Amino acid sequence: MKRAWKKIKIEDICRKAGVSVGSFYNHFKTKSDILVEMYAQADGYFELKFKNELPSESIMQDLIQYFEVYAEYNQNVGLETVQQLYTSNNKLFITKGRDMQNILQQIIERGQAVGELDQSMTSEEITDYLFIAARGVMYNWCLHDGDSDLIVNMREYMSRLITIFK
Structure with a gap:
């Protein structure tokens, strides 16, 4: 239990x-310092994963790849750990200025600069919007005890969602 x-x-x-x-x-x-360390490790993982990553020809593909990495990371952390994190008491999810969010925001800014993404929302607003959705996919995976392929689910969900920002 x-x-x-x-x-x-x-x-x-x-x-x-x-x-x-x-x-x-x-x-x-x-005990809370464990969570802070876990989030620092996640930020480090994203920093390493995207540090030398060259942009593809499509911002949309870069966004999908970003969320595939997000799902992959959480899947590697493990279902039981992720289930412990996905609670309304965990305010670390909404901490601003983390590397993980900054990397996504930079992808969005690049897309806005070249006209591939809508500019009616700021890059920070779009980042928040997308993370709310991604956390929903994660939470659903947790609710169903990981009975589906998280990376596939994230890819399918985010592929549809990001089209609203074209």
């Missing part, structure tokens, strides 16, 4: 990880 994040004790985490409570406190001050 899965327990809610707030009911999981540091001792439980340490037991599952095979480390002492003292070791935990050498790396983290609180």
Whole structure:
């Protein structure tokens, strides 16, 4: 049986990880610091994935690829972990200025600059809009206990959605 994040004790985490409570406190001050570290790792993953990535000929394809990477990352993190993250108590999702969002925003800005994307919304507004939808796809995957191919679902959903920004 899965327990809610707030009911999981540091001792439980340490037991599952095979480390002492003292070791935990050498790396983290609180249980919430684990989440902060997870988000930092996600940002690092996106930074590495897109650092030397050359834009394709289509901004739409770049957007789809971005969200495929988003789904791939979460799938690799694992269903149980992602299920713990997808709660309304987790406000880290809406933290502004993270590398992950900045990379998406840069793709959108590039698309707007060359006229491939609508400019009636700012790149930040479109970024927020797309992330709300992507988190919905993720949440649905969690609700169904990962019984579908997350990357395929994300690709199909976002491919349809991004057309409204042409």
